[in-house]
Amino acid sequence: MTMPTTASGNRGLQLEQGLIFELNTPGMTAVDLPTAPKVTERLGDMKNSQAIGLPGLSEPDVVRHYTRLSQKNYSIDSGFYPLGSCTMKHNPRLNEKMARLPGFADIHPFQPVSTVLGALELIDTCAAWLKDLTGMAAVAMSPAAGAHGELCGLMCIKSAHEANGQSHRKTILVPESAHGTNPATAALCGYAVEAIPANAEGRVDVAALKAHLRPEIAAVMITNPNTCGLFERDCIDIAKAVHDAGAYFYMDGANYNAIVGRLRIADLGVDAMHINLHKTFSTPHGGGGPGAGPTVLSAKLAPFAPVPMVVKVGERYDAEEHAGFGAAKQSYGRMKGYHGQFGVFVRAVSYMMAMGIDGLRQASGDAVLNANYLLARLSEELTPAFDGPCMHEAVFDDRFLKGTGVTTLDIAKALIDEGVHPPTMYFPLVVHGALLMEPTETESKATLDGFIESLLHLARKAKSGTAEADFKAAPMYSPRRRLDETKAARKPILRWLPPADGNGAKQAAE
Amino acid sequence: MRYLPLSDTNRREMLGAIGAASVDELFRDLPKAALASAKFALPNTASEIEVERALSTMAAKNLNCGAAPSFLGAGNYRHHTPxxxxxxxxxxxxxxxxxxxxxxxxxxxxxxxxxxxxxxxxxxxxxxxxxxxxxxxxxxxxxxxxxxxxxxxxxxxxxxxxxxxxxxxxxxxxxxxxxxxxxxxxxxxxxxxxxxxxxxxxxxxxxxxxxxxxxxxxxxxxxxxxxxxxxxxxxxxxxxxxxxxxxxxxxxxxxxxxxxxxxxxxxxxxxxxxxxxxxxxxxxxxxxxxxxxxxxxxxxxxxxxxxxxxxxxxxxxxxxxxxxxxxxxxxxxxxxxxxMTLLGEAGFTRLAQLNHAMAVTLADKVETLPGVKLLPNAFFNEFTLALPNAAAGVVEELAKRKILGGVPVSRFYPTYPELANLLLLTATETNTAADIYALVAALKEVLS
Amino acid sequence: MSQTRFTKDHEWIKVDGNVGTVGITEFAQGQLGDIVFVEVPPAGKAVKAGGEAAVVESVKAASEVYSPVSGTVKEGNSALPDAPETVNSDPRGKGWFFKIELSDVKELDGLMDQAAYDKFVAELS
CATH class of the missing domain: 3.40.640.10 (Type I PLP-dependent aspartate aminotransferase-like (Major domain))
Known part of the structure; x- marks a missing residue:
C-alpha cells in the first residue's frame, strides 16, 4: 500500500510547521505589557533607528508552533532511549517543581548573602552528597557541564604542578577509546596529548601506559567504567604508577552511574573526577543542556579549586567569591559566571534525597543488570565486542552484518521505525561499526524485552540477505526520512533569511 | 523506590538469562578492597512529600525577589516570564x-x-x-x-x-x-x-x-x-x-x-x-x-x-x-x-522601552537625593550611583527593610577602596511605581 | 617525463621537473566519503615533507593533507573550496590540491610508486 499524499503535507497527527519567520503578522505580539511612564529618554546617540526583523505571532499561534515542534522529537518521556554514554534516565518532575520554588528560582546571585543562606545551604548539601559518595576531599561546584568539569580538573592539576615546580610537565595521556572532550580539554588547557592503546579485551593497555609515563607527563585521563562499558580492573595499579611518576590521575566520570553507591572513587587513587549531574543525577538533558559538572578533588588538588566556593563561618554559610582570599588563597580563579548551575543543583539534590543511598545503590545495580541482560539476550544474533560482564552499557560491533550490505547506521535508522531511539553509533572508535547501548535503571524488563525482540528481528532480517533495500530506505515512519547532511555542510544555511523580494529585515546578509 | 521499575522477580529472571547468581557478581571487576572500604553516611530513600518538605524549608530561608522590591542587575536581570x-x-x-x-x-x-x-x-x-x-x-x-x-x-x-x-x-x-x-x-x-x-x-x-x-x-x-x-x-x-x-x-x-x-x-x-x-x-x-x-x-x-x-x-x-x-x-x-517568539518585534521593542522608562523614572528620583551622583549620562535599565557612604553597608541596611536595593560594586572589586561607595541599580518591567517609591524613601533614610 | 609517487597517508604527487602537483588518492576519497570542505594553502607557503599543507573534510571526518615533499607552494587549487565534491569525482585530476616547487627532488625516492602503493592499499583492506 502506498501512502496517499495530503494537500496540507500533514499526516494525521504529524503536522507540518513552518518557521516562525514564515508565520509573521507584522505588529502582532503575544505579550501585553503595562504602559510605560512618560520620561525623557537617556540613550545618548545609541537609540536604534532600524527594524530588527523579528516576526510577530499571537499567543495561540506560538503555543501551537512549539507544541507541534515538540511532537517531532523523541524523548525519554515517550520511550526507550538507550543512547550509550548519555545516561538517558527518567527525569522526575519533582525536580522541576523544586527548582521552581520561588526561594530557589527567584533569587539573584548578588543579593546580600544574609538573604540567600538557603541557597548556599543547597549548594553545600549537593557538595556534601558528592563528597560522601566519592570519598573525595573537596568538590568544585562551578563547572557547567562534563567537558567544563574536565577543564576544571586539568586546571587544578596544572596549577598544582606549577606550585610544586613541575611546570615542565606538558603532556596528558588519554586512551584512544576516550570521548573527544578529553583530548579537546587537554588542548584547551595548554597540554599536548598522547594516545594510549587499548588491549584486545577493551581496557587500557597497562604496560603501554606505564611505558608512556615519564617526567613530562602531567596527568592521565581515564574514563571508568570506560567507553567500552567495562570497568578498568587495574585502575588502582594505574593510579599508583601514575603517582609514582609524579603525575595525577583524572578519572572521567561520564559513566559514574554504573558505580554510584557501590564504591568510593577516592579508594581507587583518583585525584579528580567530574560528575555529570545531567546523567547520574537525573537532571534533564533539555535537547542538549544545560548540565552541570561538579568536579571532586583529592586533598592535593583541593587548594587550587576555582571560585566561588561556599564556606562555613561557624554555623553560618558564606561565599568566597575571590581568588587569593581566605579559603580560595591558592585558587586558580574563576571559570564561570555567578555560583555555578544552581538550578541544576536543586534538581540533583531533589533526586539524591528521593533516592537515598540505598536507592542509588539499587539504581547502579539495576543499570548494570539491564545492560548485561541486553548483552546476554542480544548475543543470540548480534556480535558483542567484548566478553562480559559489562557495566552499565553493552557494546556490539558489526561483525554480525558482514556481507549483508547492511551497516550499523542502517540498523540504527531501522530502529527508529521500531519506535526506539537508536543506540550510540560508531563510538567508541576502537570498536568497528559500534552500537553502544546504555539502558539505564529506568527501563522495565518489558521495555527491554520489546527492544530485544525488535533488534533480533532486524538482525535476522539483515542476515537474510534479502532486505538491504528496506534498510537503506529506513526510517519510513519518522517526521523526516534520512536527511542530506552533505548538502547541509557543503552550502551551509544556518539562519533564515527573508526572501530576496520580501519586506523583512535585509541588513542581515551582507 | 518509585523511580525503579524492576521487581525482584524481574531481577531473578534476568540474572537467570545472564547466567549470574547475583547482581554483585556483575560487579566482579571492581577492586575488592574498594568495595570493602565503601562506607556512606547518607540517608536512605525519601518519599516525595519528605523531599518537598526538606527543600521547601531550605528555599524559605532565602528572600526571593518577588517578595521584596528588587533592583538587582550586574549581569543577571529579573524579568517577567510569560x-x-x-x-x-x-x-x-x-x-x-x-x-x-x-x-x-x-x-x-x-x-x-x-x-x-x-x-x-x-x-x-x-x-x-x-x-x-x-x-x-x-x-x-x-x-x-x-x-x-x-x-x-x-x-x-x-x-x-x-x-x-x-x-x-x-x-x-x-x-x-x-x-x-x-x-x-x-x-x-x-x-x-x-x-x-x-x-x-x-x-x-x-x-x-x-x-x-x-x-x-x-x-x-x-x-x-x-x-x-x-x-x-x-x-x-x-x-x-x-x-x-x-x-x-x-x-x-x-x-x-x-x-x-x-x-x-x-x-x-x-x-x-x-x-x-x-x-x-x-x-x-x-x-x-x-x-x-x-x-x-x-x-x-x-x-x-x-x-x-x-x-x-x-x-x-x-x-x-x-x-x-x-x-x-x-x-x-x-x-x-x-x-522572543512570544514578544515578536513589537513586544520586544516595547519591553525594552518599558525597561528604559522605569530606569529613567528611578534615576530621576535617586539623583536628587543629597550626596548622590548618577554616573552614566546614557544608560538602558541599569546605572551606577556614587553614594556618600559605603554601598555594601547601605545595601545591608536596605535588606533589613526588605528591599533588595542594588548591587554594591565592592562585591566584585573588594580591593578597590575608590569604588566602595558605588552602587549598581536596575529597574525592569517587574518594578512598580510603588517599588521605586519604597526604595527612594528607604535610601533617603539610610543615607541620612 | 612526469612521474607520480604516493605516501602512506594517501597523497599523490605528480612531478614535472621540479614542480609537483599534489592531491589525495581514490582510496582516500572513498574512505572520507562525500567531501564537503577543502582548504588549500596559499602560494608562497613553505612546507616540509610530512607537514600539514591542506585540510579535507567530510560530514563525519576531518583530515589534514600532508605535503609529500618539502618546498614552496606555487598555487592552491582555487576551484576546490567552492566545489569540494570534485575531490570525490576526480581525485587524480581536477581534484588536485596544490602545486609545489620541490626543494629536494631526492625526497621522491622515499615515496611509493603506483605498484607499491596499490600493494600497500590492498593490504589495508
Missing amino acids: ASMDYLIQRGEFLTAYTPYQPEISQGTLQAIFEFQTQVALITGMEIANASMYDGATACAEAVAMACRVTKRSQALVSGNVHPHYRDTTATTMKFLDVGVECLAPDPYGVEDLIGRITDEYACVVVQTPGFFGHLKDYTALADACHKAGALLVVCVTEPVSLGLITPPGRIGADIVVGEGQSLAGPMSFGGPGVGLFATREKFLRQMPGRLCGETTDEDGRRGWVLTLSTREQHIRREKATSNICTNSGLIALAFSTH
Missing part, C-alpha cells in the same frame, strides 16, 4: 530529549535551534550565531580564544566596562593557553581610552554594551581602530533586552558578539543555568566554537534540519577542535527563543 514559555519548555519532548544526534526524530529541537540562531543573529546584528554556550562569561572566553585563532595572535585587551565575571573567566581560561589578557582598571566613569592602546599585538579588544557600570557608548571608532590594527572587536551583552532599543553591536562593527540570554530565558535561579549567546560574521564560521544547526532536505525532498559543520567540534576534531564544549544550554536557549 506563562506559556515555562509551559512549553516543560513539554517532555523538549525537556527530556538528548542532543539531536538522530535528526529524523529530533526535528523539533533542531528547528527550534535554527530559529534561535536566527533570532540571536537578528538582535545582535550579526550574520550567524551558534546553538549556545554555557553562559555569557564562558562565551566571552571562547570569543577571545576564537579571536586568537583568527588573527594568530595571543594577546587580548579587555575594557574596564566589561562584567568582572566575564573578565575573570576570560583571564583564567586564557592563562592556561599562555594568552595574555590585559584587563584595564574598572571604569565607572566611562573615561578609559581604548583606541590609544591598540597595537598590532592584540588579537581582540573586548567591550560591553550597555557597560557593566551602565554606560551606553558608541564603539564605531573603536571598531575601525581594531580593524586597522588587524584585531577583532568582541562585544559582550549581559542584558539582551537592551537590544530592543539600542543599536545592535553588529552595526557598529563588532566581529564577535557574546552575551548572556538569561534575562529573556526565565528565572535568575541564583545565576545559573544561563545561556551563552555567540554570534559572529560568516567569514569566521570555521573558527567558531559550539554546535550549529543547518537547513537541508530529506530523502523525500522535504525541508529539515541537521547539526552541521561538526568537524570543528571535539567529537570529531579531538585535540584540534575549536572548543571542548559538548553539552551546551539547549533548554535555556529554547526558553530564550520561545520568549
